Amino acid sequence: MEIDPEVLSIIQRAKRVTILTGAGVSAESGVATFRSYKEETKESLWSQYDPQKMASIEGFLKNPNRVWQWYQWRRSELKSKKPNDAHKAIAKWQQSKDQRVTLITQNVDGLHQAGGSKDVIELHGNIWSNHCLQCRAEYKGNTDGVEDVIECPKCGGQVRPSVVWFGEALPEKAWRDAESASYSCDVFLSVGTSSQVYPAAGLAALAKSQGATVIEVNPEPTESSVVDYFIVGRAGEVLINILN
Numbered sequence: 294m295e296i297d298p299e300v301l302s303i304i305q306r307a308k309r310v311t312i313l314t315g316a317g318v319s320a321e322s323g324v325a326t327f328r329s330y331k332e333e334t335k336e337s338l339w340s341q342y343d344p345q346k347m348a349s350i351e352g353f354l355k356n357p358n359r360v361w362q363w364y365q366w367r368r369s370e371l372k373s374k375k376p377n378d379a380h381k382a383i384a385k386w387q388q389s390k391d392q393r394v395t396l397i398t399q400n401v402d403g404l405h406q407a408g409g410s411k412d413v414i415e416l417h418g419n420i421w422s423n424h425c426l427q428c429r430a431e432y433k434g435n436t437d438g439v440e441d442v443i444e445c446p447k448c449g450g451q452v453r454p455s456v457v458w459f460g461e462a463l464p465e466k467a468w469r470d471a472e473s474a475s476y477s478c479d480v481f482l483s484v485g486t487s488s489q490v491y492p493a494a495g496l497a498a499l500a501k502s503q504g505a506t507v508i509e510v511n512p513e514p515t516e517s518s519v520v521d522y523f524i525v526g527r528a529g530e531v532l533i534n535i536l537n
C-alpha cells in the first residue's frame with residue numbers, strides 16, 4: 294500500500310509524535326473490536342450482551358457474576374492472542390532517537406506491552422488487573438477459572454476488573470499524561486479507533502488546537518472533522534510502511 298509522500302514526510306519530519314490507538318490496532322491479532330463485537334462473537338453466548346451495558350457499574354451491581362464471567366471469557370479469548378505488526382512497529386518507533394513518540398491506548402488487552410512498548414498510557418485500564426470496588430485495594434490473587442465474584446480479603450468488598458467502565462472517570466495520571474502529550478505534539482496519529490468514546494475521542498481536537506497535524510489510520514475512515522489526512526488501510530501494513 295502506498296502512503297501519500299507528502300503525508301509520509303510530515304510524519305517523518307515531526308519531532309514529537311503522539312499516537313492514540315483503539316480496538317482496531319488489535320484486530321489483526323484476532324481480537325474483536327467493539328464495533329464488530331456482535332459479528333465476531335456470534336458463536337458465543339456472549340454476543341447477546343451489549344458491551345456498553347456489561348462494561349458499566351450499573352451492569353456489575355445488577356449482576357456481578359455475569360459481568361465477572363464476561364471479563365473471564367474475554368481474558369480466556371485474549372490468552373491466545375499475540376501482538377501483531379502494528380504493535381511491534383509502534384514499540385520500535387518509540388525507540389526512535391530523533392522523534393519523541395508517546396503512546397496512548399484505549400485498549401485494555403495489554404498487547405502493546407506484549408509487543409515491546411514501554412510507557413503505555415492506558416486510558417481505560419488493563420483487563421489483567423483487578424481491584425476491590427469498596428476499598429480499591431489491588432487484588433493480586435490468581436483468578437484463572439474463578440466463575441463467581443471474589444470477596445476482597447481486606448474488606449469483604451467485591452473484586453472487579455481494573456478497567457474504566459462507562460460513566461466512570463479515567464485514571465487521573467493517565468488522563469493528565471494523555472492531555473499533555475496531545476498538547477505538545479507536532480503530529481497526532483489516531484490508529485484503529487472509531488473516535489466515538491469520550492473523553493479519549495477529544496484528544497485529537499486538543500492536539501489540533503495546538504497546531505498539530507492530525508492523521509488517521511483506519512480501513513474505514515471516520516467522519517472526524519479534525520483529521521487533516523486519512524491513511525486508508527490496516528494498522529499493520531500502514532505502520533510498517535511509515536517506518537521503512
Ligand SMILES: CC(C)NC(=O)[C@H](Cc1c[nH]c2ccccc12)NC(=O)[C@H](CCCC/N=C(/NCCC(=O)O)S[C@H]1O[C@H](COP(=O)(O)OP(=O)(O)OC[C@H]2O[C@@H](n3cnc4c(N)ncnc43)[C@H](O)[C@@H]2O)[C@@H](O)[C@H]1O)NC(=O)OCc1ccccc1
Binds near residue numbers: 417
Ligand atoms: C459511547 C460514547 C458515546 N459514550 C461515552 O463516550 C461515555 C459518556 C460520555 C462522556 N463524555 C461524553 C461526551 C459526549 C458523549 C458521551 C460522553 N464516556 C464515558 O463513560 C467515560 C468512560 C469511557 C471508557 C469506557 N471503557 C471502555 N473500555 C474499558 C472497558 C472494557 O473494555 O470492558 S471504552 C471501549 O470502547 C471503545 C471502543 O472504541 P474503539 O477502540 O475505537 O473500537 P471500535 O470497535 O469502536 O472501532 C474500531 C475501529 O478500528 C477500525 N479497524 C478495524 N480493523 C482495523 C485494522 N486492521 N487497522 C486499523 N483500524 C482498524 C474500525 O474501522 C473502527 O473504526 C474504546 O474506548 C474501548 O476502550 N467516562 C466518563 O465520561 O465519565 C464521566 C465522569 C467524569 C468524571 C467523574 C466521573 C465520571
Ligand SMILES: [Zn+2]
Binds near residue numbers: 427
Ligand atoms: Zn476491599
